[in-house]
Amino acid sequence: MGRQWLQKKRELNAAKRGKVATKLVREITVAAKSGSPDPLLNARLALAIENARKQSVSSDTIERAIKKGAGLLGEKVDLELVTFEGFAPHKVAVIVECLTDNRNRTVPEMRVLFRGGQLGTKVGFLFDYVGLVEATKAAAGIDLEEVAIEVGAQDVEPLENLAEGQVGGHFTTDRGDLDQATKKLREAGWTVTVSELAYVAKEDVDLPPEQRAEVEAFLEALDEHDDVHRIYASLK
Numbered sequence: 527m528g529r530q531w532l533q534k535k536r537e538l539n540a541a542k543r544g545k546v547a548t549k550l551v552r553e554i555t556v557a558a559k560s561g562s563p564d565p566l567l568n569a570r571l572a573l574a575i576e577n578a579r580k581q582s583v584s585s586d587t588i589e590r591a592i593k594k595g596a597g598l599l600g601e602k603v604d605l606e607l608v609t610f611e612g613f614a615p616h617k618v619a620v621i622v623e624c625l626t627d628n629r630n631r632t633v634p635e636m637r638v639l640f641r642g643g644q645l646g647t648k649v650g651f652l653f654d655y656v657g658l659v660e661a662t663k664a665a666a667g668i669d670l671e672e673v674a675i676e677v678g679a680q681d682v683e684p685l686e687n688l689a690e691g692q693v694g695g696h697f698t699t700d701r702g703d704l705d706q707a708t709k710k711l712r713e714a715g716w717t718v719t720v721s722e723l724a725y726v727a728k729e730d731v732d733l734p735p736e737q738r739a740e741v742e743a744f745l746e747a748l749d750e751h752d753d754v755h756r757i758y759a760s761l762k
Contacts, residue, residue, distance in 0.1 A: 665691075
């Protein structure tokens with residue numbers, strides 16, 4: 527799915543926890559700006575708040591980020607979404623979404639990080655832009671295809687490496703059906719861990735271990751940048 531490599535590799539020491547918290551607060555702000563400030567009416571915001579709490583972001587910080595995004599503090603939200611396309615080493619297609627308050631700072635810094643790859647090549651046609659929901663449930667014998675139909679998803683793939691007695695899936699939806707599918711999964715007792723508009727590679731690249739390690743190091747260096755919000759890669 528292009529992003530699982532990142533979740534498996536991420537180790538949160540004190541410094542990284544601070545960076546993750548900063549990115550989560552930005553996500554809360556942007557989610558509140560782009561939709562309702564009420565998490566009951568905004569699936570993206572609800573998930574951003576949940577993820578922030580898991581990383582011990584304080585309630586005051588979360589509340590302030592919501593109010594800032596909703597324009598209730600009189601502060602202008604200057605964050606701009608800037609998208610970069612190109613290739614990681616070994617011709618792995620990459621799309622990087624940055625949230626930045628200074629495009630003139632972010633662009634040259636991305637050029638530096640892409641020196642091991644190729645920045646500026648259009649690769650969007652190698653991806654589908656869809657709604658993506660990742661969810662798990664403590665149950666057995668669940669037919670994921672039936673669940674996908676019930677919640678209005680177009681496709682589903684099983685999650686790997688789950689605890690015994692759990693079932694999980696990557697549910698792909700039309701972009702306009704993302705919030706509805708997320709809500710229906712929650713109402714059915716599923717734990718939603720991802721709910722976002724995402725780029726999903728039409729075909730993943732399978733690399734031998736040494737080359738894969740090189741690509742993962744490249745992607746992790748990108749993720750370390752403060753402005754990088756999401757990374758999508760055609761890496762199997």
